[in-house]
Amino acid sequence: MEEHSPPQHYLRHETRREMIAAAAIAVILEKGAAALRTRDVAARVGINISTLHFHVATKSDMLRLVAETVRTAFEALLPPLPDPDRPAPDQLRAEVQAYHDSLRDRPELAACFAQLTQIAPSEPAIGALIEDFTRNWCARYVEILTLGRAQGSFRANLAPLPTALMITGALTAFGPRGPGGLAQFWPVFTEIERGLQARPKGGM
Amino acid sequence: MEEHSPPQHYLRHETRREMIAAAAIAVILEKGAAALRTRDVAARVGINISTLHFHVATKSDMLRLVAETVRTAFEALLPPLPDPDRPAPDQLRAEVQAYHDSLRDRPELAACFAQLTQIAPSEPAIGALIEDFTRNWCARYVEILTLGRAQGSFRANLAPLPTALMITGALTAFGPRGPGGLAQFWPVFTEIERGLQARPKGGM
């Protein structure tokens, strides 16, 4: 089904590794991480299995490569780190916008990420990488929320960490849903925003 | 490692199927769905592979059995359907409490559910079941939220579906996290609650 441009033999190590990562991601998307086979990846790249093993020692290595590739690609799409001097609501929106765009333009990333989450039990290195990324991602929201509370744009009784977990959790749910499932993305974010806003005074 | 009570031979079809489902769930929890092997399940139940195939025709069947078992067990833990005559905030809390308790008392359920998502691509029946369950689960929140808005306990500008997606998304994130990761559960819910509350008037 794939048309590998005619025997474009003899590519560089790093080039091949990138192609392998891309192919592995595609296979994971189509069949799920549970059905990932080194042979399928090799076939997709258009190389022999032994060639694949030349570039990527083991399947476990391949999975690490995929995880690192996805993580790096994801991080490259994130906006600049929170800036204490800009309004938090704007930064929150920018942060969410970046995530939205990643779902729209590179749906493989989040979908693959979700799949990788599941193989963590048998691949501790992957689990650690994912956990680390997730923590960092969440930390960005914690910062923005803390900032916004200090700036007075968010509720004074807002707890940054739980709120950040709520937001990242809600957003993560859009990952596995295909690019079509983005219809409710902004409505969901609008609700989140409403829930954060400072109230005109007079609680209860 | 497992001590199967001494050769308690000749159990009923349904009994064995339940044992098989339980064993499969345990294996999925320990090694992940990708590493699920019919042999491991049989060994855990304490039966021969051919006996396993006698009760469960194929691995695919076994997976469906697992999915249905998890779903049924999950649904059994849910509170009664939303009641238009009770205060929505109470019902919301009851709904969330039930989910919390399921995470605390039956962590296998949510964790296994999450694992099943990785075989969904190659097992459409599983995917459909998961999607269906998720939709129903979300619908419960939609009802409660709609009710609460009508009752005046929630913001008048609250959009039920997006908010329900937000809540279920945020809650789902606690599924894969083990029972230890529940520390932030109630803090997160508290934030959600605060975001829903009707404001004292005077928007903007």
Next chain:
DNA sequence: CCATGAATCAATCATATGATTGGTTAGTGG
């Protein structure tokens, strides 16, 4: 232009894995 090594492949291995076959045993209805 050739020697060297990086990149490639065909063939093969060892084991894992889902499934089947054919026969054995135990509980049960008559």
Next chain:
DNA sequence: CCACTAACCAATCATATGATTGATTCATGG
């Protein structure tokens, strides 16, 4: 208590799968 069938198992099959071996080809620096 016997016959019948549901439940069970040992042995085996066919294929899938991750990985290796040893030879081959291309690119390139000297």
